[in-house]
Amino acid sequence: MDWRARAAAEGEPAPTQRFNKLLLDASAAALAEVLAFDTPADRVLSRFFREHPKLGQNDRSAISETIYAVLRRKRLLDALIGASGGRRLVLAAWLALRGANLKELQALVSEGELGWVSGLKRAVHAPQPYEVDVDLPDWLIERLSTQHTPEDLLRLAKGLQQPAPLDLRVNLIRITREEALAQLNAAGFLAQPTPYSPAGIRLVGKPAINRHPLFVEGLLEVQDEGSQLIAWLMAPQRSDMVVDFCAGAGGKTLALGMLMRSTGRLYAFDVSDHRLAALKPRLARSGLSNVHPQRVDSERDPRIGRLAGKIDRVLVDAPCSGLGTLRRNPDLKWRQKPGDVLEMVAKQTRILASAARLPRVGGRLVYATCSLLAEENRGVVDAFLAAHPEWHLVPASEVLSAARIPLPEGTGDCLELRPDLHGTDGFFAAVLERR
Numbered sequence: 001m002d003w004r005a006r007a008a009a010e011g012e013p014a015p016t017q018r019f020n021k022l023l024l025d026a027s028a029a030a031l032a033e034v035l036a037f038d039t040p041a042d043r044v045l046s047r048f049f050r051e052h053p054k055l056g057q058n059d060r061s062a063i064s065e066t067i068y069a070v071l072r073r074k075r076l077l078d079a080l081i082g083a084s085g086g087r088r089l090v091l092a093a094w095l096a097l098r099g100a101n102l103k104e105l106q107a108l109v110s111e112g113e114l115g116w117v118s119g120l121k122r123a124v125h126a127p128q129p130y131e132v133d134v135d136l137p138d139w140l141i142e143r144l145s146t147q148h149t150p151e152d153l154l155r156l157a158k159g160l161q162q163p164a165p166l167d168l169r170v171n172l173i174r175i176t177r178e179e180a181l182a183q184l185n186a187a188g189f190l191a192q193p194t195p196y197s198p199a200g201i202r203l204v205g206k207p208a209i210n211r212h213p214l215f216v217e218g219l220l221e222v223q224d225e226g227s228q229l230i231a232w233l234m235a236p237q238r239s240d241m242v243v244d245f246c247a248g249a250g251g252k253t254l255a256l257g258m259l260m261r262s263t264g265r266l267y268a269f270d271v272s273d274h275r276l277a278a279l280k281p282r283l284a285r286s287g288l289s290n291v292h293p294q295r296v297d298s299e300r301d302p303r304i305g306r307l308a309g310k311i312d313r314v315l316v317d318a319p320c321s322g323l324g325t326l327r328r329n330p331d332l333k334w335r336q337k338p339g340d341v342l343e344m345v346a347k348q349t350r351i352l353a354s355a356a357r358l359p360r361v362g363g364r365l366v367y368a369t370c371s372l373l374a375e376e377n378r379g380v381v382d383a384f385l386a387a388h389p390e391w392h393l394v395p396a397s398e399v400l401s402a403a404r405i406p407l408p409e410g411t412g413d414c415l416e417l418r419p420d421l422h423g424t425d426g427f428f429a430a431v432l433e434r435r
Contacts, residue, residue, distance in 0.1 A: 159420030218285030226424030324426020
């Protein structure tokens with residue numbers, strides 16, 4: 001009976017071992033699909049689990065953790081075992097990254113593999129070349145090396161190799177952070193305030209939060225602390241007209257609506273019906289009444305043009321390489337190519353120029369990405385300022401200080417966040433003001 005038949009067997013008790021043959025075979029099968037790198041890893045795993053519904057929740061969690069461990073340290077595992085199939089990659093990840101010991105794996109490998117597994121256990125602790133320690137593709141190491149010293153890049157890379165924590169944003173219109181913390185800790189969660197965002201809570205581990213009353217009733221949203229700070233950088237006023245130009249599923253939109261105390265008018269634009277559909281249930285839970293989602297055909301949509309010169313605040317959370325989110329999406333570093341970044345820069349330049357039509361004189365625009373690459377960040381902003389002398393840069397440090405937010409290390413003209421320094425995803429944001 002293969003693993004699919006065992007997983008589908010009705011009434012079969014779940015294995016009690018941390019590492020077992022069902023998980024080995026299922027993880028290897030899922031990994032083979034992920035390593036095609038033609039679809040984001042989270043979508044591949046969602047499809048895989050739908051196709052194998054008899055896999056239990058613990059099995060799905062263990063398989064996901066294994067896959068993401070391989071993606072985060074694939075260069076290390078390749079160096080340890082060479083070109084090999086998914087099965088050996090899974091075993092190597094269990095030994096090198098997930099704390100398995102030889103005794104636990106002995107029953108899962110053939111007699112001929114025992115020597116290989118024993119040798120691998122020893123090789124895990126051997127020094128590795130710099131590029132293996134960084135565990136990024138060569139082209140990306142080359143790009144980032146122009147921005148960082150070798151030591152600084154290694155620190156950044158080590159931060160990106162760690163799983164992201166679970167950050168929450170408190171809906172401050174309806175509950176205080178202190179009240180939310182008290183309720184979460186009373187329910188058995190290990191919750192603490194985030195260091196920068198006044199609405200942020202960080203949970204220890206990855207507990208299920210989606211059924212907790214605070215989440216169900218819209219008092220909490222899952223949102224990385226860095227993403228929350230983008231909303232504070234916008235500094236919207238209650239009566240403002242605000243546009244979230246690339247709203248997506250609306251995480252920053254909801255944070256802006258909260259800061260506006262559900263007053264004024266907040267447009268959530270996006271070109272994707274699917275992404276805006278994901279916003280609707282979140283918006284309903286939040287209780288906000290000032291958010292107006294609108295699908296647009298492109299950044300040149302006539303509905304956008306009709307708002308030109310009328311808007312107080314515009315957020316351009318631009319499409320980007322996403323390399324600041326490698327803690328959550330480690331497959332991105334293997335799926336992205338240098339040419340993809342060039343295409344992104346061209347798109348970001350067009351979107352920023354189009355969004356800049358909207359603010360009134362004295363209005364502001366915040367350009368943000370979750371990229372680590374200078375060409376997507378300060379490069380785009382500097383090119384825009386050079387071509388549009390009626391705009392100038394407002395120091396991010398001034399805006400956050402005015403909001404009484406502790407300044408993340410390195411904050412100056414722009415906000416630049418990174419996991420190893422700030423515990424957030426990698427973010428860039430610049431505040432621009434129309435003279």
